[in-house]
Amino acid sequence: MxxxxxxxxxxxxxxxxxxxxxxxxxxxxxxxxxxxxxxxxxxxxxxxxxxxxxxxxxxxxxxxxxxxxxxxxxxxxxxxxxxxxxxxxxxxxxxxxxxxxxxxxxxxxxxxxxxxxxxxxxxxxxxxxxxxxxxxPVLAGRSALLLPGTHSKWVNVLHGRVVDFATAMTGELYTVLRHHSILGAGLGKDDPPFDQDAFLRGVQSARDSGASGALSRLFSSRALVLTGELALPAVPDYLSGLLIGEELRGAIAAGRINTSTPLQLIGNPVLCRRYVVAASCFELGMALPPRxxxxxxxxxxxxxxxxxxxxxxx
Amino acid sequence: MxxxxxxxxxxxxxxxxxxxxxxxxxxxxxxxxxxxxxxxxxxxxxxxxxxxxxxxxxxxxxxxxxxxxxxxxxxxxxxxxxxxxxxxxxxxxxxxxxxxxxxxxxxxxxxxxxxxxxxxxxxxxxxxxxxxxxxxPVLAGRSALLLPGTHSKWVNVLHGRVVDFATAMTGELYTVLRHHSILGAGLGKDDPPFDQDAFLRGVQSARDSGASGALSRLFSSRALVLTGELALPAVPDYLSGLLIGEELRGAIAAGRINTSTPLQLIGNPVLCRRYVVAASCFELGMALPPRxxxxxxxxxxxxxxxxxxxxxxx
Incomplete structure (x- = not known):
């Protein structure tokens, strides 16, 4: 110095x-x-x-x-x-x-x-x-924050206080399914480069699952490969899209977010960018994270x- | 012989x-x-x-x-x-x-x-x-069947034909979360004896999650332990209840079952009994499996x- x-x-x-x-x-x-x-x-x-x-x-x-x-x-x-x-x-x-x-x-x-x-x-x-x-400082009045990660946190702030939050285990769920379940069968340990089409396909499937939820569609990550409708290397991002899409679908259904209030992202910029891409399928606004x-x-x-x-x- | x-x-x-x-x-x-x-x-x-x-x-x-x-x-x-x-x-x-x-x-x-x-x-x-x-043979006319397991199958039969089915990865999801995620932290490899109260508590939490779905409540399996509201040995059956409850909640939301049509279980009697217990929370009828x-x-x-x-x- x-x-x-x-x-x-x-x-x-x-x-x-x-x-x-x-x-x-x-x-x-x-x-x-x-x-x-x-x-x-x-x-x-x-x-x-x-x-x-x-x-x-x-x-x-x-x-x-x-x-x-x-x-x-x-x-x-x-x-x-x-x-x-x-x-x-x-x-x-x-x-x-x-x-x-x-x-x-x-x-x-x-x-x-x-x-x-x-x-x-x-x-x-x-x-x-x-x-x-x-x-x-504008966030301190009234805001909805999302900190994506192993355990995503959905947070509501009012007058500088944290008044509510909820955890979605999206990141950890991805990891255990990718590396310890049949969904990762045949894949190497490392993920291929980001496949946005596969990711969006997963997000859309989660969105379209409606009130029944995307857990009922989890097996599609495998079935689409077996029926030749999804290439094996596309599975990780399809699965990622399905789980992040379900996180968003569930948050909307729970009234945590709506299409008129933008959500402030906080955290890893690469991961946050996935959420911005996913949010586009729901016509949701999300602000990229501050550094x-x-x-x-x-x-x-x-x-x-x-x-x-x-x-x-x- | x-x-x-x-x-x-x-x-x-x-x-x-x-x-x-x-x-x-x-x-x-x-x-x-x-x-x-x-x-x-x-x-x-x-x-x-x-x-x-x-x-x-x-x-x-x-x-x-x-x-x-x-x-x-x-x-x-x-x-x-x-x-x-x-x-x-x-x-x-x-x-x-x-x-x-x-x-x-x-x-x-x-x-x-x-x-x-x-x-x-x-x-x-x-x-x-x-x-x-x-x-x-009465099932051959029109029936809804459920084969629970690693990959549960929800099946519709009409005039002796399988006309529709869907897979829920409930069993595998339980296994990977129990053995490879934070939810199993501190637990031994073997599951304790069936804790029906913990199981029902998980089922009810899934049922009450409504359209947002129980994936948003998965982390409660851990948080309830950290806050002293759930004993650690009760985690496996609470988690099992949460996942089976979500399977039932999602199937009802998808219109796969309703409270007026009993569902015929097929498969392992011990596992099927869990589904019968869970179904009671939804006022659903389920018939025990034939041998x-x-x-x-x-x-x-x-x-x-x-x-x-x-x-x-x-």
Missing amino acids: NESTPPPRLIGLDWGTTGLRAYLMGEGGRVLESRERPWGIRHLPAGGFDAALDGTLAGWPDLPVLASGMVGSRGGWREVPYVELPATIDAVVLALDVVDSASGRRVHLVPGLRNTTVADVMRGEETEIFGALALQ GAAALGLWQIARAAGLIPHVESD | NESTPPPRLIGLDWGTTGLRAYLMGEGGRVLESRERPWGIRHLPAGGFDAALDGTLAGWPDLPVLASGMVGSRGGWREVPYVELPATIDAVVLALDVVDSASGRRVHLVPGLRNTTVADVMRGEETEIFGALALQ GAAALGLWQIARAAGLIPHVESD
């Missing part, structure tokens, strides 16, 4: 099941350096959480550390109880917990959120949500918690 | 993906002896199909052999083209194929059925269906094909 680089103020960690992302941040949440390690809470190196932390932060200064995600879950470093809905950033700040590493770093842990209306939970997405609200929501969310929570000394501006 | 045992006339094989059942049959399709081997088409012994056949039939007389199931699929001994709907037993007979074993046995192979209205296929269930129609449908179906097809010499009575 040369003299024009602002001084680092915070170390933020996005610590999930399969990976760990670390951000060295300066004023305003600007990411000065980021590191990514494969040390998710189920893939820790020898030495466990301490070794993963020290190995990832090696050479970084002694700054406040704030971590979100599965690191605060039952199988994580320390279990942090969920914050119940409706949840503000202040409620999250009040529920922060800490764990001290063997090397003397104090790690603050962000709690997840719990929906008690229906049994549902999230860990890590709450931080991305607060980051997105900071990036696009840097996870890191900025950590900054916002740390600032609200008073973890960052000498903040000159925001 | 003593003198009072009728002479054997046919060897029937129900040869699927994971197992092989062999029946030595006498007049009227009476099963004189049955054998079960783990040699499904994906688990063949050294020596392949020939060795599996010879090992299973060792000591049985030289009789016509008729086999149904995945043995006639693309990955089977010989691929037999599907018969298209509407399908009579005579159409199935006309499409029989043969393969000769190295040891000199001629094996006749039953074709599967193909639904061209929607892309769907079956192999093996057609034989159980024709067996059930012989066991309960011996698979074997009798093989007999019926063999007889219609003229494979059985000197039939004195039926």
Whole structure:
């Protein structure tokens, strides 16, 4: 870092099941350096959480550390109880917990959120949500957010609070069906390049399944191959389209979205683009994700918690 | 076999993906002896199909052999083209194929059925269906049949023909979610004894999901554990209830069943009992399965094909 680089103020960690992302941040949440390690809470190196932390932060200064995600879950470093809905950033700040590493770093842990209306939970997405609200303040009034992924989260925000959310296991369902069921028979381990036609065909099949739902059409991913109507390499994207299409169909049926309210996507841009393509079949509007929501969310929570000394501006 | 045992006339094989059942049959399709081997088409012994056949039939007389199931699929001994709907037993007979074993046995192979209205296929269930129609002739006029399993089949019969069917991957979905997803986390490999309360709770959740469908509630199998509302050992049957409930909810929404027409179950009695329990939540009538449908179906097809010499009575 040369003299024009602002001084680092915070170390933020996005610590999930399969990976760990670390951000060295300066004023305003600007990411000065980021590191990514494969040390998710189920893939820790020898030495466990301490070794993963020290190995990832090696050479970084002694700054406040704030971590979100599965690191605060039952199988994580320390279990942090969920914050119940409706949840503000202040409620999250009040529920922060800490764990001290063997090397003397104090790690603050962000709690997840719990929906008690229906049994549902999230860990890590709450931080991305607060980051997105900071990036696009217009969302804080009233908005519908979608964070696609292994466990997609459908979120409603009202006056800066998370007032409702629901999980769709779309990503995980794709993975288990693709790699452990008859639907992946004959396919190699790696997915072929994106086949948009096959994907849209799957989306349309889900949409047209109506109230009976696309689960009743899952076997078509195999039957179409057996009857020569779908090429084997097209199966992964057909299946992906069927499952994402079912996620959208179900969300519309549940009243979570409608064709007049655009949905704000948050997360991986490549995955989000699939959702935009799928949404076109339902005549739904979806806004592409802002960049840097996870890191900025950590900054916002740390600032609200008073973890960052000498903040000159925001 | 003593003198009072009728002479054997046919060897029937129900040869699927994971197992092989062999029946030595006498007049009227009476099963004189049955054998079960783990040699499904994906688990063949050294020596392949020939060795599996010879090992299973060792000591049985030289009789016509008729086999149904995945043995006639693309990955089977010989691929037999599907018969298209509407399908009579005579159409199935006309499409029989043969393969000769190295040891000199001629094996006749039953074709599967193909639904061209929607892309769907079956192999093996057609034989159980024709067996059930012989066991309960009243079903041949107009009936709705359900063959639950790895790939459940919902079947409509009219005037002795299979006129429609659809596959629900309920059993396979359960297996992959139970053993390869987060929903099975913390559970051992074996399922605990049937927990009817947990099962019914899952069925009710699927029923109450309405048009949005139970896929949107799949994650509740995990979330309810994390929030302390479901005991971990209850997860398998809750998940089973959720998936079977969704199968029923979707079938009702698709107009496949209604509360005034009882559904005839065919297949494994233990699994069928789960469906009867689930059906009670929907106020649906389901008739328990007749015994011996698979074997009798093989007999019926063999007889219609003229494979059985000197039939004195039926």
